[in-house]
Amino acid sequence: MKATGRFGTLSLNLYFWAFVAFLFAPLVVLVIFSMNNNMTPTLPLSGFTTKWFHQAFSNGELTGAVARSAGIALTTAVFATALGIMASIGLMALRGRALSFAIAALLLPLVVPYISLAVGLLILLQALGTGPSLGAVVLGHAVITLPFAILVLLPRLRSLDPAMSEAAMDLGATAVGAFRLITLPLIVPALVSSGIICFVTSFDEFAIASFLAPSGKPTYPIFLYASARTPALLPDVIAIGAIVIAASLLLVAVAEGGRRWAERKLVGSGAAIENAVAEPTISLAGTQ
Amino acid sequence: MLPPLLFVVILVLVPIVFIALYSVGLRSNIPGSPTSFSLADWRDFLTGGGGAFRGRFVYSIKITLFVSVVTTIAAYPLAYFLSFVARRHRYALLLLLLAPFFTSYLLRVIAWQIILNNNGVVNSLLWALHLRPRGSAVSWLIYSNFSVALVLFYTWVPFVALPIFVVLENMDHRLTEAASDLGASRSATFWKVTFPLSLPGVVAGFVFVLIPTTGEFIAPLLVGGPNNQLFGNSIQAFFGDSPDWNYGSVLALTLIVVVLVMMVVFGRFLNTDLRAGPGAGR
Numbered sequence: 384m385k386a387t388g389r390f391g392t393l394s395l396n397l398y399f400w401a402f403v404a405f406l407f408a409p410l411v412v413l414v415i416f417s418m419n420n421n422m423t424p425t426l427p428l429s430g431f432t433t434k435w436f437h438q439a440f441s442n443g444e445l446t447g448a449v450a451r452s453a454g455i456a457l458t459t460a461v462f463a464t465a466l467g468i469m470a471s472i473g474l475m476a477l478r479g480r481a482l483s484f485a486i487a488a489l490l491l492p493l494v495v496p497y498i499s500l501a502v503g504l505l506i507l508l509q510a511l512g513t514g515p516s517l518g519a520v521v522l523g524h525a526v527i528t529l530p531f532a533i534l535v536l537l538p539r540l541r542s543l544d545p546a547m548s549e550a551a552m553d554l555g556a557t558a559v560g561a562f563r564l565i566t567l568p569l570i571v572p573a574l575v576s577s578g579i580i581c582f583v584t585s586f587d588e589f590a591i592a593s594f595l596a597p598s599g600k601p602t603y604p605i606f607l608y609a610s611a612r613t614p615a616l617l618p619d620v621i622a623i624g625a626i627v628i629a630a631s632l633l634l635v636a637v638a639e640g641g642r643r644w645a646e647r648k649l650v651g652s653g654a655a656i657e658n659a660v661a662e663p664t665i666s667l668a669g670t671q
Numbered sequence: 672m673l674p675p676l677l678f679v680v681i682l683v684l685v686p687i688v689f690i691a692l693y694s695v696g697l698r699s700n701i702p703g704s705p706t707s708f709s710l711a712d713w714r715d716f717l718t719g720g721g722g723a724f725r726g727r728f729v730y731s732i733k734i735t736l737f738v739s740v741v742t743t744i745a746a747y748p749l750a751y752f753l754s755f756v757a758r759r760h761r762y763a764l765l766l767l768l769l770a771p772f773f774t775s776y777l778l779r780v781i782a783w784q785i786i787l788n789n790n791g792v793v794n795s796l797l798w799a800l801h802l803r804p805r806g807s808a809v810s811w812l813i814y815s816n817f818s819v820a821l822v823l824f825y826t827w828v829p830f831v832a833l834p835i836f837v838v839l840e841n842m843d844h845r846l847t848e849a850a851s852d853l854g855a856s857r858s859a860t861f862w863k864v865t866f867p868l869s870l871p872g873v874v875a876g877f878v879f880v881l882i883p884t885t886g887e888f889i890a891p892l893l894v895g896g897p898n899n900q901l902f903g904n905s906i907q908a909f910f911g912d913s914p915d916w917n918y919g920s921v922l923a924l925t926l927i928v929v930v931l932v933m934m935v936v937f938g939r940f941l942n943t944d945l946r947a948g949p950g951a952g953r
Contacts, residue, residue: 491679607781
Protein backbone atom coordinates (compact mmCIF):
# COMPACT_ATOMS: atom_id res chain seq x y z
CA MET A 384 0.00 0.00 0.00
CA LYS A 385 1.30 3.44 -0.86
CA ALA A 386 1.63 6.06 1.89
CA THR A 387 -1.18 8.15 0.43
CA GLY A 388 -4.35 7.28 -1.42
CA ARG A 389 -5.36 8.92 -4.69
CA PHE A 390 -7.23 11.70 -2.89
CA GLY A 391 -4.31 12.26 -0.50
CA THR A 392 -1.81 12.41 -3.37
CA LEU A 393 -3.96 14.89 -5.23
CA SER A 394 -4.52 17.19 -2.25
CA LEU A 395 -0.86 17.08 -1.23
CA ASN A 396 0.13 17.98 -4.79
CA LEU A 397 -2.31 20.88 -4.80
CA TYR A 398 -1.11 22.05 -1.39
CA PHE A 399 2.56 21.91 -2.39
CA TRP A 400 2.13 23.80 -5.65
CA ALA A 401 -0.14 26.38 -4.04
CA PHE A 402 2.60 26.91 -1.50
CA VAL A 403 5.25 27.32 -4.18
CA ALA A 404 3.00 29.97 -5.75
CA PHE A 405 2.68 31.69 -2.35
CA LEU A 406 6.46 31.63 -1.85
CA PHE A 407 7.22 33.06 -5.29
CA ALA A 408 4.32 35.55 -5.38
CA PRO A 409 6.23 38.46 -3.78
CA LEU A 410 9.14 37.89 -6.18
CA VAL A 411 6.81 37.85 -9.17
CA VAL A 412 5.11 41.02 -7.93
CA LEU A 413 8.47 42.82 -7.79
CA VAL A 414 9.44 41.67 -11.28
CA ILE A 415 6.08 42.78 -12.72
CA PHE A 416 6.18 46.22 -11.12
CA SER A 417 9.79 46.73 -12.21
CA MET A 418 8.40 46.98 -15.76
CA ASN A 419 5.20 48.86 -14.93
CA ASN A 420 4.82 52.42 -16.21
CA ASN A 421 3.66 53.96 -12.92
CA MET A 422 5.48 55.56 -9.97
CA THR A 423 3.21 53.78 -7.50
CA PRO A 424 3.05 49.96 -7.49
CA THR A 425 -0.71 49.48 -7.76
CA LEU A 426 -3.24 47.74 -10.02
CA PRO A 427 -4.37 47.97 -12.77
CA LEU A 428 -1.01 47.86 -14.57
CA SER A 429 -0.13 50.95 -16.61
CA GLY A 430 1.85 49.48 -19.49
CA PHE A 431 5.36 48.20 -20.15
CA THR A 432 8.47 50.32 -19.61
CA THR A 433 12.18 49.83 -19.05
CA LYS A 434 12.69 53.36 -17.75
CA TRP A 435 13.02 52.27 -14.10
CA PHE A 436 16.03 50.14 -15.04
CA HIS A 437 17.70 53.11 -16.76
CA GLN A 438 16.84 55.34 -13.83
CA ALA A 439 18.07 52.77 -11.27
CA PHE A 440 21.40 52.30 -13.03
CA SER A 441 21.99 56.04 -13.09
CA ASN A 442 21.18 56.27 -9.37
CA GLY A 443 24.75 56.38 -8.06
CA GLU A 444 23.75 55.93 -4.43
CA LEU A 445 21.87 52.73 -5.20
CA THR A 446 24.48 51.15 -7.48
CA GLY A 447 27.15 52.26 -5.01
CA ALA A 448 25.33 50.49 -2.18
CA VAL A 449 25.01 47.28 -4.26
CA ALA A 450 28.72 47.39 -5.15
CA ARG A 451 29.62 48.07 -1.50
CA SER A 452 27.57 45.09 -0.34
CA ALA A 453 29.07 42.87 -3.02
CA GLY A 454 32.57 43.83 -1.86
CA ILE A 455 31.71 43.21 1.79
CA ALA A 456 30.06 39.89 0.95
CA LEU A 457 33.02 38.70 -1.14
CA THR A 458 35.53 39.59 1.57
CA THR A 459 33.31 37.95 4.18
CA ALA A 460 32.94 34.77 2.09
CA VAL A 461 36.70 34.35 1.63
CA PHE A 462 37.52 35.26 5.21
CA ALA A 463 34.82 33.10 6.85
CA THR A 464 35.59 30.11 4.63
CA ALA A 465 39.33 30.36 5.44
CA LEU A 466 38.52 30.51 9.16
CA GLY A 467 36.07 27.64 8.63
CA ILE A 468 38.82 25.43 7.14
CA MET A 469 41.12 26.24 10.05
CA ALA A 470 38.38 25.51 12.57
CA SER A 471 37.28 22.27 10.87
CA ILE A 472 40.83 20.89 10.65
CA GLY A 473 41.31 21.78 14.30
CA LEU A 474 38.05 20.06 15.25
CA MET A 475 39.08 16.87 13.41
CA ALA A 476 41.98 16.48 15.85
CA LEU A 477 39.85 16.92 18.98
CA ARG A 478 37.97 14.24 20.91
CA GLY A 479 35.61 14.03 23.87
CA ARG A 480 34.93 17.02 26.07
CA ALA A 481 37.39 19.32 24.30
CA LEU A 482 35.56 18.66 21.02
CA SER A 483 32.12 19.40 22.52
CA PHE A 484 33.43 22.59 24.08
CA ALA A 485 35.13 23.81 20.89
CA ILE A 486 32.01 23.10 18.80
CA ALA A 487 29.77 24.89 21.29
CA ALA A 488 32.09 27.92 21.21
CA LEU A 489 32.39 28.01 17.41
CA LEU A 490 28.63 27.64 16.84
CA LEU A 491 27.78 30.26 19.48
CA PRO A 492 27.10 32.99 16.85
CA LEU A 493 24.18 30.83 15.61
CA VAL A 494 22.24 31.29 18.84
CA VAL A 495 22.97 34.89 19.78
CA PRO A 496 20.17 37.04 18.29
CA TYR A 497 21.60 39.32 15.59
CA ILE A 498 20.13 42.43 17.19
CA SER A 499 21.91 41.69 20.51
CA LEU A 500 25.15 40.82 18.70
CA ALA A 501 24.86 44.03 16.67
CA VAL A 502 24.54 46.30 19.70
CA GLY A 503 27.30 44.34 21.46
CA LEU A 504 29.63 44.97 18.51
CA LEU A 505 28.64 48.63 18.51
CA ILE A 506 29.64 48.82 22.19
CA LEU A 507 32.90 46.99 21.44
CA LEU A 508 33.75 49.46 18.66
CA GLN A 509 33.09 52.37 20.98
CA ALA A 510 35.24 50.81 23.71
CA LEU A 511 38.07 50.39 21.20
CA GLY A 512 37.70 54.05 20.28
CA THR A 513 37.01 53.36 16.60
CA GLY A 514 33.81 54.48 14.97
CA PRO A 515 31.62 52.53 12.55
CA SER A 516 33.44 51.25 9.46
CA LEU A 517 32.96 48.85 6.57
CA GLY A 518 35.80 46.74 8.02
CA ALA A 519 33.73 46.33 11.18
CA VAL A 520 30.79 45.15 9.06
CA VAL A 521 33.02 42.51 7.44
CA LEU A 522 34.21 41.29 10.85
CA GLY A 523 30.62 41.12 12.11
CA HIS A 524 29.49 39.23 9.02
CA ALA A 525 32.46 36.87 9.18
CA VAL A 526 31.62 35.88 12.74
CA ILE A 527 27.95 35.15 11.98
CA THR A 528 28.79 33.16 8.82
CA LEU A 529 31.67 31.15 10.36
CA PRO A 530 29.25 28.52 11.79
CA PHE A 531 27.76 28.00 8.29
CA ALA A 532 31.23 27.48 6.85
CA ILE A 533 32.04 24.92 9.55
CA LEU A 534 28.70 23.12 9.15
CA VAL A 535 29.41 22.72 5.42
CA LEU A 536 33.15 21.99 5.55
CA LEU A 537 33.49 19.69 8.57
CA PRO A 538 31.22 16.86 7.34
CA ARG A 539 32.98 16.93 3.96
CA LEU A 540 36.45 16.80 5.55
CA ARG A 541 35.30 13.96 7.79
CA SER A 542 34.04 11.99 4.80
CA LEU A 543 37.53 11.90 3.25
CA ASP A 544 39.61 8.78 3.70
CA PRO A 545 42.61 9.76 5.90
CA ALA A 546 44.64 7.07 4.11
CA MET A 547 44.88 9.37 1.06
CA SER A 548 46.79 12.16 2.81
CA GLU A 549 48.79 9.54 4.73
CA ALA A 550 49.82 7.93 1.46
CA ALA A 551 50.90 11.33 0.12
CA MET A 552 53.01 11.96 3.19
CA ASP A 553 54.51 8.43 3.02
CA LEU A 554 55.53 9.31 -0.52
CA GLY A 555 57.37 12.37 0.76
CA ALA A 556 54.82 15.17 0.79
CA THR A 557 54.83 17.55 3.75
CA ALA A 558 51.63 17.98 5.80
CA VAL A 559 51.01 21.30 4.05
CA GLY A 560 51.75 19.76 0.65
CA ALA A 561 49.40 16.83 1.30
CA PHE A 562 46.67 19.27 2.31
CA ARG A 563 47.18 21.42 -0.77
CA LEU A 564 47.52 18.57 -3.29
CA ILE A 565 45.10 15.97 -1.86
CA THR A 566 42.60 17.43 0.63
CA LEU A 567 41.94 20.85 -0.91
CA PRO A 568 40.96 19.61 -4.41
CA LEU A 569 38.62 17.05 -2.81
CA ILE A 570 36.73 19.66 -0.78
CA VAL A 571 36.29 22.17 -3.63
CA PRO A 572 32.50 21.59 -3.85
CA ALA A 573 32.17 22.21 -0.11
CA LEU A 574 34.35 25.33 -0.38
CA VAL A 575 32.08 26.66 -3.11
CA SER A 576 28.96 25.89 -1.03
CA SER A 577 30.47 27.61 1.98
CA GLY A 578 31.47 30.63 -0.09
CA ILE A 579 28.00 30.98 -1.60
CA ILE A 580 26.20 30.63 1.73
CA CYS A 581 28.49 33.19 3.41
CA PHE A 582 28.20 35.57 0.45
CA VAL A 583 24.40 35.42 0.33
CA THR A 584 24.09 35.82 4.11
CA SER A 585 26.40 38.82 4.19
CA PHE A 586 24.90 40.48 1.10
CA ASP A 587 21.45 40.30 2.71
CA GLU A 588 22.37 41.12 6.33
CA PHE A 589 20.70 44.19 7.80
CA ALA A 590 20.84 44.16 11.64
CA ILE A 591 24.61 44.17 12.10
CA ALA A 592 25.32 46.38 9.09
CA SER A 593 22.76 48.97 10.23
CA PHE A 594 24.70 49.48 13.47
CA LEU A 595 28.27 49.15 12.16
CA ALA A 596 28.22 50.80 8.71
CA PRO A 597 29.25 54.49 8.55
CA SER A 598 26.29 56.78 7.89
CA GLY A 599 27.48 57.97 4.46
CA LYS A 600 28.22 54.45 3.22
CA PRO A 601 25.02 52.39 3.35
CA THR A 602 25.07 48.72 2.36
CA TYR A 603 22.44 47.46 -0.08
CA PRO A 604 19.98 46.27 2.65
CA ILE A 605 20.39 49.58 4.52
CA PHE A 606 19.61 51.47 1.31
CA LEU A 607 16.61 49.18 0.72
CA TYR A 608 15.30 49.88 4.18
CA ALA A 609 15.68 53.63 3.81
CA SER A 610 14.02 53.69 0.39
CA ALA A 611 11.11 51.48 1.51
CA ARG A 612 9.98 54.58 3.38
CA THR A 613 10.65 56.99 0.49
CA PRO A 614 8.03 56.48 -2.29
CA ALA A 615 10.14 58.41 -4.84
CA LEU A 616 12.94 55.86 -4.55
CA LEU A 617 10.70 52.79 -4.69
CA PRO A 618 10.72 52.28 -8.51
CA ASP A 619 14.56 52.24 -8.56
CA VAL A 620 14.64 49.78 -5.68
CA ILE A 621 12.10 47.51 -7.36
CA ALA A 622 14.06 47.56 -10.63
CA ILE A 623 17.38 46.66 -8.99
CA GLY A 624 15.48 44.18 -6.81
CA ALA A 625 14.15 42.39 -9.88
CA ILE A 626 17.72 42.03 -11.18
CA VAL A 627 18.99 40.82 -7.79
CA ILE A 628 16.17 38.26 -7.65
CA ALA A 629 16.95 36.95 -11.14
CA ALA A 630 20.68 36.81 -10.33
CA SER A 631 20.12 35.01 -7.01
CA LEU A 632 17.81 32.39 -8.50
CA LEU A 633 20.27 31.85 -11.34
CA LEU A 634 23.09 31.47 -8.81
CA VAL A 635 21.09 28.84 -6.89
CA ALA A 636 20.37 26.88 -10.06
CA VAL A 637 23.96 27.06 -11.35
CA ALA A 638 25.48 26.24 -7.95
CA GLU A 639 23.17 23.28 -7.50
CA GLY A 640 23.81 21.97 -11.01
CA GLY A 641 27.54 22.49 -10.65
CA ARG A 642 27.69 20.76 -7.31
CA ARG A 643 25.73 17.76 -8.55
CA TRP A 644 28.06 17.49 -11.49
CA ALA A 645 31.16 17.78 -9.27
CA GLU A 646 29.85 15.30 -6.71
CA ARG A 647 29.04 12.81 -9.44
CA LYS A 648 32.57 13.16 -10.82
CA LEU A 649 34.23 12.85 -7.42
CA VAL A 650 32.20 10.18 -5.71
CA GLY A 651 29.91 8.71 -8.31
CA SER A 652 27.20 7.70 -5.87
CA GLY A 653 23.67 8.89 -5.31
CA ALA A 654 24.22 9.18 -1.56
CA ALA A 655 26.82 11.90 -2.01
CA ILE A 656 24.40 13.98 -4.07
CA GLU A 657 21.76 13.68 -1.36
CA ASN A 658 24.26 14.83 1.24
CA ALA A 659 25.34 17.72 -0.92
CA VAL A 660 21.81 19.07 -1.00
CA ALA A 661 20.83 18.30 2.56
CA GLU A 662 23.90 19.56 4.41
CA PRO A 663 24.25 23.15 3.17
CA THR A 664 20.51 23.66 3.34
CA ILE A 665 20.33 22.36 6.90
CA SER A 666 23.09 24.68 7.98
CA LEU A 667 21.34 27.55 6.21
CA ALA A 668 18.29 27.00 8.33
CA GLY A 669 20.10 28.57 11.25
CA THR A 670 20.13 31.95 9.58
CA GLN A 671 18.13 34.67 11.20
CA MET B 672 42.02 25.98 15.66
CA LEU B 673 43.06 28.88 17.83
CA PRO B 674 42.50 31.79 15.39
CA PRO B 675 38.81 30.98 14.72
CA LEU B 676 38.17 30.35 18.42
CA LEU B 677 39.79 33.65 19.39
CA PHE B 678 37.81 35.36 16.63
CA VAL B 679 34.50 34.14 18.10
CA VAL B 680 35.56 34.98 21.65
CA ILE B 681 36.53 38.55 20.72
CA LEU B 682 33.54 39.24 18.49
CA VAL B 683 30.81 37.41 20.41
CA LEU B 684 31.77 36.76 24.03
CA VAL B 685 33.52 40.09 24.69
CA PRO B 686 30.55 42.10 23.33
CA ILE B 687 28.20 40.09 25.57
CA VAL B 688 30.41 40.91 28.56
CA PHE B 689 30.24 44.59 27.58
CA ILE B 690 26.44 44.37 27.31
CA ALA B 691 26.37 42.88 30.81
CA LEU B 692 28.60 45.71 32.14
CA TYR B 693 26.32 48.34 30.57
CA SER B 694 23.21 46.65 31.95
CA VAL B 695 24.44 47.13 35.54
CA GLY B 696 25.65 50.69 35.00
CA LEU B 697 29.38 49.94 35.08
CA ARG B 698 29.89 51.69 31.74
CA SER B 699 28.14 54.56 30.01
CA ASN B 700 27.88 55.78 26.41
CA ILE B 701 27.84 59.39 27.56
CA PRO B 702 31.46 60.54 27.98
CA GLY B 703 32.30 61.89 31.40
CA SER B 704 29.17 60.67 33.15
CA PRO B 705 29.83 58.78 36.41
CA THR B 706 29.50 55.00 36.40
CA SER B 707 28.74 52.78 39.36
CA PHE B 708 27.18 49.38 39.94
CA SER B 709 23.42 49.67 39.89
CA LEU B 710 20.57 47.26 39.32
CA ALA B 711 18.10 50.12 38.83
CA ASP B 712 17.53 49.40 35.12
CA TRP B 713 17.04 45.69 35.75
CA ARG B 714 14.63 46.44 38.58
CA ASP B 715 12.73 48.88 36.38
CA PHE B 716 12.42 46.37 33.54
CA LEU B 717 11.56 43.32 35.68
CA THR B 718 9.24 44.79 38.31
CA GLY B 719 9.19 48.60 38.12
CA GLY B 720 7.99 51.27 35.72
CA GLY B 721 9.19 49.45 32.59
CA GLY B 722 5.77 47.90 32.10
CA ALA B 723 5.70 49.01 28.46
CA PHE B 724 8.80 46.91 27.73
CA ARG B 725 7.50 43.95 29.72
CA GLY B 726 4.29 44.20 27.73
CA ARG B 727 6.20 44.27 24.46
CA PHE B 728 8.27 41.30 25.63
CA VAL B 729 5.12 39.29 26.37
CA TYR B 730 3.60 40.36 23.02
CA SER B 731 6.78 39.24 21.23
CA ILE B 732 6.79 35.85 22.92
CA LYS B 733 3.08 35.39 22.12
CA ILE B 734 3.41 36.25 18.44
CA THR B 735 6.60 34.19 18.17
CA LEU B 736 4.93 31.11 19.65
CA PHE B 737 1.86 31.62 17.48
CA VAL B 738 3.93 31.95 14.29
CA SER B 739 6.10 28.95 15.25
CA VAL B 740 3.10 26.68 15.83
CA VAL B 741 1.23 27.73 12.67
CA THR B 742 4.40 27.51 10.58
CA THR B 743 5.17 24.01 11.84
CA ILE B 744 1.63 22.80 11.11
CA ALA B 745 1.74 24.29 7.59
CA ALA B 746 5.20 22.90 6.87
CA TYR B 747 4.47 19.28 7.78
CA PRO B 748 2.40 18.44 4.67
CA LEU B 749 5.13 20.01 2.50
CA ALA B 750 7.77 17.71 3.99
CA TYR B 751 5.39 14.75 3.77
CA PHE B 752 4.68 15.52 0.13
CA LEU B 753 8.40 15.69 -0.71
CA SER B 754 9.25 12.48 1.09
CA PHE B 755 6.29 10.24 0.25
CA VAL B 756 4.65 11.62 -2.91
CA ALA B 757 7.37 13.40 -4.90
CA ARG B 758 9.84 10.56 -4.52
CA ARG B 759 11.83 10.99 -7.72
CA HIS B 760 12.29 14.74 -7.91
CA ARG B 761 12.21 15.43 -4.19
CA TYR B 762 15.59 17.18 -3.97
CA ALA B 763 14.84 19.46 -6.92
CA LEU B 764 11.45 20.33 -5.40
CA LEU B 765 13.03 20.92 -2.00
CA LEU B 766 15.37 23.41 -3.63
CA LEU B 767 12.37 25.07 -5.30
CA LEU B 768 10.85 25.52 -1.85
CA LEU B 769 14.08 27.01 -0.47
CA ALA B 770 15.02 29.14 -3.48
CA PRO B 771 13.12 32.33 -2.48
CA PHE B 772 15.24 32.37 0.66
CA PHE B 773 18.33 33.08 -1.42
CA THR B 774 16.90 36.43 -2.51
CA SER B 775 17.13 39.40 -0.19
CA TYR B 776 14.94 39.22 2.93
CA LEU B 777 14.37 42.99 2.91
CA LEU B 778 13.29 42.83 -0.72
CA ARG B 779 10.73 40.18 0.13
CA VAL B 780 9.40 42.23 3.04
CA ILE B 781 9.19 45.27 0.73
CA ALA B 782 7.31 43.10 -1.77
CA TRP B 783 4.81 42.18 0.95
CA GLN B 784 4.47 45.86 1.76
CA ILE B 785 3.58 46.48 -1.90
CA ILE B 786 1.09 43.59 -1.84
CA LEU B 787 -0.62 44.54 1.43
CA ASN B 788 -0.47 48.34 1.24
CA ASN B 789 -3.60 50.48 1.49
CA ASN B 790 -3.33 51.08 -2.28
CA GLY B 791 -1.39 47.86 -2.81
CA VAL B 792 -1.94 44.78 -4.93
CA VAL B 793 -4.64 43.12 -2.82
CA ASN B 794 -6.68 46.26 -2.23
CA SER B 795 -6.41 47.56 -5.80
CA LEU B 796 -7.36 44.11 -7.07
CA LEU B 797 -10.47 44.13 -4.87
CA TRP B 798 -11.33 47.59 -6.26
CA ALA B 799 -10.75 46.56 -9.86
CA LEU B 800 -13.04 43.57 -9.35
CA HIS B 801 -15.65 45.83 -7.70
CA LEU B 802 -15.55 43.71 -4.55
CA ARG B 803 -14.93 46.81 -2.44
CA PRO B 804 -15.69 50.49 -3.07
CA ARG B 805 -12.63 52.22 -4.57
CA GLY B 806 -10.46 53.91 -1.95
CA SER B 807 -11.68 51.79 0.94
CA ALA B 808 -8.83 49.52 2.04
CA VAL B 809 -9.10 46.38 4.16
CA SER B 810 -8.01 47.72 7.53
CA TRP B 811 -6.27 44.66 8.98
CA LEU B 812 -4.22 43.89 5.89
CA ILE B 813 -1.14 45.93 6.85
CA TYR B 814 0.33 47.54 10.00
CA SER B 815 -1.40 44.80 11.97
CA ASN B 816 -0.75 41.54 13.82
CA PHE B 817 -1.81 39.83 10.61
CA SER B 818 0.84 41.45 8.39
CA VAL B 819 3.69 40.88 10.86
CA ALA B 820 2.68 37.25 11.43
CA LEU B 821 2.20 36.65 7.69
CA VAL B 822 5.68 37.90 6.77
CA LEU B 823 7.30 35.80 9.51
CA PHE B 824 5.26 32.75 8.49
CA TYR B 825 6.24 33.30 4.85
CA THR B 826 9.92 33.56 5.75
CA TRP B 827 10.15 30.44 7.87
CA VAL B 828 7.84 27.79 6.41
CA PRO B 829 10.48 26.31 4.06
CA PHE B 830 12.97 26.00 6.90
CA VAL B 831 10.53 24.18 9.12
CA ALA B 832 9.76 21.76 6.29
CA LEU B 833 13.48 20.97 5.96
CA PRO B 834 14.20 19.15 9.27
CA ILE B 835 10.85 17.33 9.07
CA PHE B 836 11.78 16.19 5.56
CA VAL B 837 15.19 14.97 6.74
CA VAL B 838 13.61 12.90 9.52
CA LEU B 839 10.99 11.42 7.18
CA GLU B 840 13.73 10.54 4.68
CA ASN B 841 15.77 8.70 7.30
CA MET B 842 12.83 6.85 8.75
CA ASP B 843 12.86 3.06 8.44
CA HIS B 844 10.14 2.63 5.83
CA ARG B 845 9.79 -1.07 6.71
CA LEU B 846 7.95 0.06 9.84
CA THR B 847 5.12 1.66 7.88
CA GLU B 848 5.01 -1.37 5.56
CA ALA B 849 4.77 -3.64 8.59
CA ALA B 850 1.93 -1.55 10.01
CA SER B 851 -0.09 -1.77 6.81
CA ASP B 852 0.72 -5.49 6.40
CA LEU B 853 -0.72 -6.00 9.88
CA GLY B 854 -3.95 -4.34 8.76
CA ALA B 855 -3.53 -0.71 9.82
CA SER B 856 -5.35 1.81 7.66
CA ARG B 857 -3.43 4.67 6.02
CA SER B 858 -4.46 7.14 8.70
CA ALA B 859 -3.70 4.67 11.51
CA THR B 860 -0.26 4.03 10.00
CA PHE B 861 0.36 7.74 9.81
CA TRP B 862 -0.80 8.65 13.32
CA LYS B 863 0.63 5.59 15.08
CA VAL B 864 3.92 5.11 13.20
CA THR B 865 4.99 7.91 10.85
CA PHE B 866 3.99 10.93 12.91
CA PRO B 867 5.47 9.80 16.26
CA LEU B 868 8.72 8.89 14.48
CA SER B 869 8.88 12.32 12.83
CA LEU B 870 8.47 14.26 16.08
CA PRO B 871 12.19 15.08 16.46
CA GLY B 872 12.04 16.82 13.07
CA VAL B 873 8.87 18.65 14.08
CA VAL B 874 10.51 19.94 17.26
CA ALA B 875 13.67 20.91 15.35
CA GLY B 876 11.57 22.82 12.81
CA PHE B 877 9.66 24.54 15.60
CA VAL B 878 12.98 25.69 17.10
CA PHE B 879 14.29 26.78 13.69
CA VAL B 880 11.54 29.40 13.57
CA LEU B 881 11.22 30.12 17.30
CA ILE B 882 14.82 31.24 17.85
CA PRO B 883 15.34 33.70 14.99
CA THR B 884 11.81 35.10 15.34
CA THR B 885 12.41 35.93 19.00
CA GLY B 886 14.92 38.61 17.99
CA GLU B 887 13.11 39.79 14.85
CA PHE B 888 12.77 43.53 14.30
CA ILE B 889 12.81 44.15 10.53
CA ALA B 890 9.31 42.92 9.58
CA PRO B 891 7.59 45.04 12.28
CA LEU B 892 9.47 48.13 11.05
CA LEU B 893 8.17 47.74 7.50
CA VAL B 894 4.76 46.06 7.81
CA GLY B 895 3.88 46.56 11.49
CA GLY B 896 2.06 49.44 13.11
CA PRO B 897 3.01 51.14 16.40
CA ASN B 898 1.22 48.38 18.32
CA ASN B 899 2.96 45.54 16.49
CA GLN B 900 6.56 46.38 17.32
CA LEU B 901 8.52 43.51 18.81
CA PHE B 902 11.05 43.30 21.62
CA GLY B 903 13.90 43.62 19.09
CA ASN B 904 12.51 47.01 18.07
CA SER B 905 12.83 48.26 21.66
CA ILE B 906 16.49 47.22 21.71
CA GLN B 907 17.11 48.90 18.36
CA ALA B 908 15.51 52.15 19.56
CA PHE B 909 17.67 52.31 22.68
CA PHE B 910 20.82 52.07 20.56
CA GLY B 911 19.48 54.27 17.78
CA ASP B 912 17.22 57.29 17.83
CA SER B 913 16.70 57.57 21.60
CA PRO B 914 19.96 56.28 23.02
CA ASP B 915 20.08 54.77 26.50
CA TRP B 916 22.68 52.05 26.14
CA ASN B 917 22.30 50.97 29.76
CA TYR B 918 18.58 50.23 29.53
CA GLY B 919 19.03 48.86 26.01
CA SER B 920 21.66 46.46 27.35
CA VAL B 921 19.19 45.14 29.92
CA LEU B 922 16.82 44.27 27.06
CA ALA B 923 19.60 42.92 24.80
CA LEU B 924 20.90 40.64 27.56
CA THR B 925 17.36 39.48 28.37
CA LEU B 926 16.93 38.46 24.73
CA ILE B 927 20.24 36.54 24.74
CA VAL B 928 19.27 34.72 27.96
CA VAL B 929 15.81 33.83 26.64
CA VAL B 930 17.25 32.38 23.43
CA LEU B 931 19.99 30.48 25.29
CA VAL B 932 17.36 28.96 27.60
CA MET B 933 15.35 27.91 24.52
CA MET B 934 18.52 26.35 23.07
CA VAL B 935 19.18 24.39 26.26
CA VAL B 936 15.58 23.15 26.33
CA PHE B 937 15.27 22.31 22.62
CA GLY B 938 18.89 22.19 21.41
CA ARG B 939 19.22 18.42 21.63
CA PHE B 940 16.64 18.09 18.86
CA LEU B 941 18.69 20.17 16.45
CA ASN B 942 20.61 18.28 13.82
CA THR B 943 23.82 20.20 14.27
CA ASP B 944 25.56 17.56 16.36
CA LEU B 945 29.01 17.42 14.80
CA ARG B 946 30.66 15.48 17.60
CA ALA B 947 30.30 12.03 16.09
CA GLY B 948 32.00 10.97 12.87
CA PRO B 949 30.63 10.76 9.34
CA GLY B 950 26.97 9.89 9.01
CA ALA B 951 26.14 10.99 12.53
CA GLY B 952 22.61 12.20 13.09
CA ARG B 953 21.54 11.24 9.63
